[in-house]
Amino acid sequence: MKELLVERLSKIYFDPDRGERIAALEEVSLRIAPGEFVAVVGPSGCGKSTLLNLIAGFLEPTSGRILLDGRPVRGPGPDRGVVFQSYALFPWKTVLENVAFGPRMRGLPKAECHAKAMRYLELVGLAHVAHRYPRELSGGMQQRVGVVRALANEPEILLMDEPFAAVDAQTRMTLQEELARIYEERRPTILFVTHDVNEAVFLADRVLLLSKGRLREEIPVPIARPRRWPRLVEDDDFKALVARTLSAVRAA
Amino acid sequence: MTASAEPVRAHRRARTGAIVQAALPFVLLLLLWQGLVAGLQVSPLVFPSLSAVVRAAGQGLRDGSLFLHLGASLARVAIGTAIALLLAVPLGMAMGVSRAVAAFFTPLLRFFSVLAGIAWIPIATLWFGYGFGAIVFVIFNAVFFVVAYNTLLGVATIPVELRRAAASLGARRWSMVREVLLPGALPNIVTGIRTGLGFAWRALIAAEMIATSTGLGYMLFLARDFYRTEVIVLGMVLVGCTWLALDRLLLAPLERRTIERWGVVRGA
Ligand SMILES: Nc1ncnc2c1ncn2[C@@H]1O[C@H](COP(=O)(O)OP(=O)(O)O)[C@@H](O)[C@H]1O
Ligand SMILES: [Mg+2]
Numbered sequence: 001m002k003e004l005l006v007e008r009l010s011k012i013y014f015d016p017d018r019g020e021r022i023a024a025l026e027e028v029s030l031r032i033a034p035g036e037f038v039a040v041v042g043p044s045g046c047g048k049s050t051l052l053n054l055i056a057g058f059l060e061p062t063s064g065r066i067l068l069d070g071r072p073v074r075g076p077g078p079d080r081g082v083v084f085q086s087y088a089l090f091p092w093k094t095v096l097e098n099v100a101f102g103p104r105m106r107g108l109p110k111a112e113c114h115a116k117a118m119r120y121l122e123l124v125g126l127a128h129v130a131h132r133y134p135r136e137l138s139g140g141m142q143q144r145v146g147v148v149r150a151l152a153n154e155p156e157i158l159l160m161d162e163p164f165a166a167v168d169a170q171t172r173m174t175l176q177e178e179l180a181r182i183y184e185e186r187r188p189t190i191l192f193v194t195h196d197v198n199e200a201v202f203l204a205d206r207v208l209l210l211s212k213g214r215l216r217e218e219i220p221v222p223i224a225r226p227r228r229w230p231r232l233v234e235d236d237d238f239k240a241l242v243a244r245t246l247s248a249v250r251a252a
Numbered sequence: 253m254t255a256s257a258e259p260v261r262a263h264r265r266a267r268t269g270a271i272v273q274a275a276l277p278f279v280l281l282l283l284l285w286q287g288l289v290a291g292l293q294v295s296p297l298v299f300p301s302l303s304a305v306v307r308a309a310g311q312g313l314r315d316g317s318l319f320l321h322l323g324a325s326l327a328r329v330a331i332g333t334a335i336a337l338l339l340a341v342p343l344g345m346a347m348g349v350s351r352a353v354a355a356f357f358t359p360l361l362r363f364f365s366v367l368a369g370i371a372w373i374p375i376a377t378l379w380f381g382y383g384f385g386a387i388v389f390v391i392f393n394a395v396f397f398v399v400a401y402n403t404l405l406g407v408a409t410i411p412v413e414l415r416r417a418a419a420s421l422g423a424r425r426w427s428m429v430r431e432v433l434l435p436g437a438l439p440n441i442v443t444g445i446r447t448g449l450g451f452a453w454r455a456l457i458a459a460e461m462i463a464t465s466t467g468l469g470y471m472l473f474l475a476r477d478f479y480r481t482e483v484i485v486l487g488m489v490l491v492g493c494t495w496l497a498l499d500r501l502l503l504a505p506l507e508r509r510t511i512e513r514w515g516v517v518r519g520a
Contacts, residue, residue: 058416078422088413092435092514101431105422153421 002069002079002156004032004055004189009064011050024050026213027064032157035187039204041197041249047213048193052161055191056082068156078102081155085162087142089134095121095145096130102153120148124178140171147179157189164199173229176202180227197245201238202227207245211252219245300482305489308482317471321487322494324466328384329452332391336448340396341434341441344403348433349425354404361401369394369455373462382463390459395448402444406437435514442510446503453495468494 011025025047032038040048053059055066057076066073068080076082081102089098099117104110121127124144134142143163150158164172176199183190183203194200200207201221209217223238232238286302288294296304312318347354372393373386380386410433418432460469468491475483 056416056420058419076416076419078420080420082417082420084413084417086411086413088411088417090414090417090432090435092438101418101423102421105424105427149417149421 002189003034004030004157004191005065005067005070006030006051006055007065007067009051009054009066010062011047011054011059012062024213025054028210028213028215030208030215032189032191034189037183037190037192037203037205038208039192039194039200039206040208040210041194041200041245042210042252043249044195046210048195048210049161050213051210052082052159052191052193055157056080056159078106078153079156081150081153081158083143083146083150083158083160083163085165087134087139087146087166089142089145089149091134094131094133095126095137098134098145099149099152101149106153117152120152121145123151123182124148138171139167140175143167143175144178147182151182151186151188155188157191160190160192162194163192165194165196172199177228179203180225184225184227197249198242201242201245202229202232209245209248209252211249216252217248219248296481297479298481300485304482305486308480308486312483312486318490321466321468321471322490324464325456325460325468325494328387328467329391329449329456332388333395333445333449333452335388336392336395336399337445340399340444341403344400344437344441345407345429345433347400347404348407348437349429357400358404361397361404364393365397365401367393367397369451370458373455373459376459377463384464386463387456387459387467390455391452394452394455395445398448398451399441399444402440402447403437406440406444407433409440410436438514439507439511442507446499446507449498449503450495453491453498457491 007029009025009028010023013022013024014020015022028047028051030038040051042048050059054061055073057073057080073080089095090101093101096114096117099120100110100113103113103116108116118127118130121130124147126141126144126148129137129141134145137145143166146163147160164175167175180203182188192200192203201223204221207219207221208215209219219241221241223232223235223241282302289299289301294301300308309318343357347357369390372390376386376389380389414432414436415428418428423431456467457469457472460467461473464470468487472484472487472491475481475487
């Protein structure tokens with residue numbers, strides 16, 4: 001597991017329709033240690049997706065640097081796994097083939113890829129739908145597949161862009177607990193982007209506040225793991241941290 | 253009667269109803285035709301009677317000439333289409349991968365799609381002479397541009413997240429084409445094939461009237477020289493029926509299945 005370093009990252013979009021320049025991200029710097037879970041919160045339009053897409057290599061920065069394990073990031077690659085809000089599962093592949101995709105791209109033998117994919121599906125209790133197609137699954141199940149597809153490729157860092165925003169509230173809490181459990185068991189490095197303060201505080205070791213393209217504040221979350229909702233909804237520290245983060249978001 | 257048999261029956265009834273509804277206008281047309289030709293005593297040099305056409309069909313079936321012409325037409329379509337697909341799909345993919353290639357070829361494709369088929373007949377006969385080559389070339393042109401354009405369209409409609417997901421899972425250019433772009437564009441490609449074949453079939457009949465000595469178009473045109481109106485009408489019926497059969501029994505189901513199986517369900 002390697003460290004991620006972002007140095008004075010800026011992204012300026014040009015909107016040709018309006019002939020305007022939009023500074024989506026300005027001089028953002030951050031560091032994520034190996035095995036750390038960091039959440040970035042901020043209102044819609046503050047630049048969260050831009051930050052994530054730059055790190056994923058889907059976009060070119062206007063200025064600044066992104067280093068993974070000391071090496072500059074150029075374009076997308078299997079060292080950075082991405083989980084999308086829209087799941088982005090391949091509809092023409094079965095659940096198993098979706099999860100096996102990353103290992104197959106690395107040239108592992110097919111049988112080995114499928115065995116590995118199966119192990120990862122078991123991790124989220126989805127082995128029984130391995131041979132179904134994504135559209136036959138509920139949104140919550142599809143996103144579980146999205147998460148293990150990224151995990152099965154064993155990336156250095158997991159990048160997640162509002163992955164649970166499209167499912168109902170009940171399922172969302174289950175998915176959050178499952179992600180917390182996976183993190184507690186395996187300690188992957190995670191950068192998680194969301195507009196939901198509760199979600200950010202529940203999941204992360206550290207919450208970064210993004211507003212109008214700038215990082216405003218950093219809020220450590222010293223809450224013990226394992227984290228589960230029944231305990232945390234009663235927890236005064238959790239409630240106080242959420243309240244504090246919420247007011248910071250509003251003030252920013 | 254079991255409960256589960258009921259939906260099957262209802263489905264069958266609906267199907268039968270649809271077939272009756274589609275056939276009814278044709279039955280009326282045939283009755284009207286027979287009635288008018290007999291009632292007005294129309295000369296066979298102007299328009300044949302239904303029975304004369306049926307006799308001509310029987311004759312053609314017995315001496316095998318119908319199969320010869322139909323077979324020749326279908327073989328040309330198959331070969332022209334196959335060559336067109338082999339070139340159009342890779343070109344469409346290349347355009348989907350590279351913005352520069354797409355920018356270069358798109359205006360050309362738009363222009364040549366309009367020329368589809370028939371306009372190529374004169375130049376085709378100059379290049380290939382009167383025969384197989386000229387007709388296959390015309391078919392090729394009718395299919396190629398439409399399929400290339402639809403392939404490009406298909407690649408363009410693949411959600412950007414799918415490409416990004418593949419890239420961040422380690423897919424390089426060739427895997428991207430094979431695993432994402434081709435399957436993602438397949439429904440559009442099949443739609444393109446169906447549309448292109450529609451153009452090709454019309455162009456084929458026109459080309460065969462001019463540039464060959466077999467085929468349905470030739471059969472029509474030759475009969476005209478001998479005032480054999482019953483053969484002309486038989487040929488027209490065959491041209492229409494063959495296309496309907498090809499489209500309804502092969503292309504439409506293929507398109508539907510591709511969309512069901514490969515179609516991208518948008519909006520999660
Ligand atoms: N491709 C683009 N072209 C122009 N402006 C964009 C583009 N993508 C995002 N933006 C703008 O950049 C800002 C940040 O967008 P984004 O990173 O998507 O925010 P968030 O994910 O926090 O909602 C917004 O004002 C948005 O309208
Ligand atoms: Mg966003």
